[in-house]
Amino acid sequence: MPQPFVKLNIGSGLSGAPGWHNIDNSPTVLLSRLPFGRKLFKTPPWPRDVRHYDVTKGLPFPDQSVLYIYSSHTFEHFAWEASLAVARECFRVLQPAGILRICVPNLRIAVNDYLQSSDPLASHFFVRRLSLAHTFHDLVHPGANHSQMFDERSLLHLFREAGFPQPAVKSFLKSSIDDIAAIELPERKQESVYVEASR
């Protein structure tokens, strides 16, 4: 029987919300579920409702079956082509009035902070903040580091390229998703750009 209110949280990390399908591909999700896994591997305390899955393999939902898709600080972990493929998958699985909301670090904010800093090592802090260096972590955990950075323009462009006709820049908690406060993280507010669109 089809579920009318499927809500999907892509790259939930530890901050999934009840009632949402929380998806994350961190290998520590699996390790934490082995007997004594959390202690042996010192994994984070993954909630039981987080499903281990790599969304770059496609979204495991039928066409037009999902009401809301939320994603916080995850699309920058994909290279552009992969992020576009995932956004197109979001378009495919959303119901006709379904909503996609993506929140990512805003490159514009990082650049402004760098330009305004008087610290002699501001250039180093800026580069570190982008987190674009790839390490051995990427081998065991694809998406462990950032692969691109967005601003308002590039995030709007991603939505349009994926098929969403009228994406809009939003502010923190301003959303047509009715339980947005359950899933949007206050600690992401200052550094992020939010874009939302209905299908």
Ligand SMILES: C[S@@+](CC[C@H](N)C(=O)[O-])C[C@H]1O[C@@H](n2cnc3c(N)ncnc32)[C@H](O)[C@@H]1O
């Ligand atoms: C920076 S964390 C964001 C966690 C949380 N949404 C937040 O805003 O604090 C990015 C998350 O995306 C997950 N991730 C990266 N690539 C992924 C993929 N291909 N499929 C599913 N999850 C992925 C990572 O494992 C990580 O938990």
